[in-house]
Amino acid sequence: MNIGIIGGGISGMILASKLNIHNVTILENNNRLGKKLLLTGNGKCNYTNMDFEKLDYIYNTELAKVLYKKYDNISFISYLSKLGIVPKIEVHKNIKYVYPNNNKATSIYYALYDRIVLNNVKIKCDEQVLKVYKENSKFKVLAKNEYIFDKLVFATGGISYTKNKCASVALSCIKSFGHNIVKLLPGLTPINYHIKDISLQKYNFNGFRVDAEVSYIDAEKVYFEYGEIQFTKLNLSGIPILNISNKISKPLYIDNKNIELHLDFSFAILNNLSSKKNINNKDTLYNKKSINEYNIDKKNKLSKIIDILIKRRNELYYKKANDFLCGFLPDELNNIIFSILKINNKTVKELSSKDIEEIATLIIDFKVQCDKNIKFDTAQITIGGVDTNEVYSDTLESKLVKGLYIIGEALDINGICGGYNIQMAYSSASTVADTLLNMEE
Numbered sequence: 001m002n003i004g005i006i007g008g009g010i011s012g013m014i015l016a017s018k019l020n021i022h023n024v025t026i027l028e029n030n031n032r033l034g035k036k037l038l039l040t041g042n043g044k045c046n047y048t049n050m051d052f053e054k055l056d057y058i059y060n061t062e063l064a065k066v067l068y069k070k071y072d073n074i075s076f077i078s079y080l081s082k083l084g085i086v087p088k089i090e091v092h093k094n095i096k097y098v099y100p101n102n103n104k105a106t107s108i109y110y111a112l113y114d115r116i117v118l119n120n121v122k123i124k125c126d127e128q129v130l131k132v133y134k135e136n137s138k139f140k141v142l143a144k145n146e147y148i149f150d151k152l153v154f155a156t157g158g159i160s161y162t163k164n165k166c167a168s169v170a171l172s173c174i175k176s177f178g179h180n181i182v183k184l185l186p187g188l189t190p191i192n193y194h195i196k197d198i199s200l201q202k203y204n205f206n207g208f209r210v211d212a213e214v215s216y217i218d219a220e221k222v223y224f225e226y227g228e229i230q231f232t233k234l235n236l237s238g239i240p241i242l243n244i245s246n247k248i249s250k251p252l253y254i255d256n257k258n259i260e261l262h263l264d265f266s267f268a269i270l271n272n273l274s275s276k277k278n279i280n281n282k283d284t285l286y287n288k289k290s291i292n293e294y295n296i297d298k299k300n301k302l303s304k305i306i307d308i309l310i311k312r313r314n315e316l317y318y319k320k321a322n323d324f325l326c327g328f329l330p331d332e333l334n335n336i337i338f339s340i341l342k343i344n345n346k347t348v349k350e351l352s353s354k355d356i357e358e359i360a361t362l363i364i365d366f367k368v369q370c371d372k373n374i375k376f377d378t379a380q381i382t383i384g385g386v387d388t389n390e391v392y393s394d395t396l397e398s399k400l401v402k403g404l405y406i407i408g409e410a411l412d413i414n415g416i417c418g419g420y421n422i423q424m425a426y427s428s429a430s431t432v433a434d435t436l437l438n439m440e441e
């Protein structure tokens with residue numbers, strides 16, 4: 001049996017590393033395998049996570065949950081351990097990210113690559129697949145050279161973060177077999193934004209970081225994420241923003257809705273002041289709540305922040321209003337808040353009760369409007385891809401074309417930040433490896 005794998009990225013490499021059988025060929029557009037793998041997790045490769053409790057929040061499709069249940073994080077960690085990779089767990093905000101112990105994505109690359117070589121897989125780089133046909137139960141694949149395969153796996157990934165168009169060519173090949181390609185959108189991406197009625201251009205800052213709870217309110221529920229966000233004049237980034245970007249991509253770009261994000265800077269302040277409550281409370285992460293719950297929560301916070309600010313006004317009466325929040329929030333944010341309220345010329349003791357209430361409102365509900373310019377080059381993943389209803393969940397074989405399989409990000413599966421996307425590359429590749437190895441026996 002001749003097996004062709006189109007795409008030597010993460011999922012293609014994992015699959016090839018598992019196929020210790022004859023006649024496996026990888027066709028890769030780049031001049032080497034695993035180029036994106038080397039970039040992941042800032043070169044450290046966050047390959048999975050110990051926190052999969054909220055599968056519903058982490059992945060967008062049922063298929064992802066089925067695949068994960070079969071090949072989970074423990075399975076992945078133990079597979080890589082057998083290839084020499086010792087896992088290291090790093091905990092941030094109670095989320096347990098898994099990296100190789102030496103913090104190097106290259107070690108995962110070589111762990112897979114050496115096994116692929118051991119398996120005698122033929123590696124054909126600089127081979128962009130342009131067309132695929134099926135003739136008499138064989139697949140004819142046209143790249144620089146022509147190849148014939150009995151079974152064909154598309155491991156061609158998404159179209160984000162890449163300068164060449166090869167993944168969209170690959171998706172066109174899959175489409176030519178009659179498959180539906182769910183609209184491609186950027187995911188895990190910084191969000192370009194503006195603030196209503198205010199231009200940030202006049203402010204003197206390049207960027208700043210602040211802890212915030214970021215919420216997106218859709219028709220029935222509120223998605224929220226807590227963590228550090230980075231502000232520049234153009235965009236917002238940081239893990240909470242990247243995760244929320246997955247939720248807003250469709251309403252923003254397809255439904256053309258005006259999307260507002262609500263930033264709450266009070267969370268750390270209030271939680272730090274209450275001795276019992278833990279700022280890293282897991283319930284505040286990866287979560288959604290009802291609009292009613294959200295509004296009650298906001299109301300409670302508002303009165304607490306007003307109390308804190310009134311006390312602060314009494315203690316810091318001698319300061320300029322611009323310095324009122326100094327040591328509380330980043331200076332750049334103080335300036336923006338006071339400019340929005342047009343009270344930068346006052347002194348602290350001149351701040352009225354109405355001023356205090358408006359400052360408190362901006363601290364707990366700072367609204368930014370999301371811009372609608374679609375950009376794939378800064379997105380870590382692609383939302384959309386091959387419709388997951390068109391593959392069998394137990395084998396990942398196409399329901400339309402016998403012998404054709406699709407794995408990794410080419411499928412319409414996306415996960416949030418934290419190793420969940422590489423985990424899915426593993427879960428899907430392992431499913432197809434099983435299927436193909438069973439056929440060989």
Ligand SMILES: Cc1cc2nc3c(=O)[nH]c(=O)nc-3n(C[C@H](O)[C@H](O)[C@H](O)COP(=O)(O)OP(=O)(O)OC[C@H]3O[C@@H](n4cnc5c(N)ncnc54)[C@H](O)[C@@H]3O)c2cc1C
Pocket residue numbers: 006007008009010011012027028029030033034035036037039040041042045046047048127128129130155156157158160161166167168169170379380381407408409410418419420421422423425
């Ligand atoms: C900067 C960055 C950091 C990231 N960090 C993380 C992280 O830490 N953890 C995590 O879980 N996820 C991370 N991701 C996401 C993760 O890299 C992807 O989800 C993962 O690479 C998907 O694997 P894949 O095999 O489906 O696609 P890819 O790894 O993109 O591989 C697809 C391969 O197919 C090849 N190809 C495409 N079309 C053709 C064609 N027509 N002919 C021949 N070859 C073709 C491509 O050249 C590519 O090598 C990150 C992404 C980026 C951009």
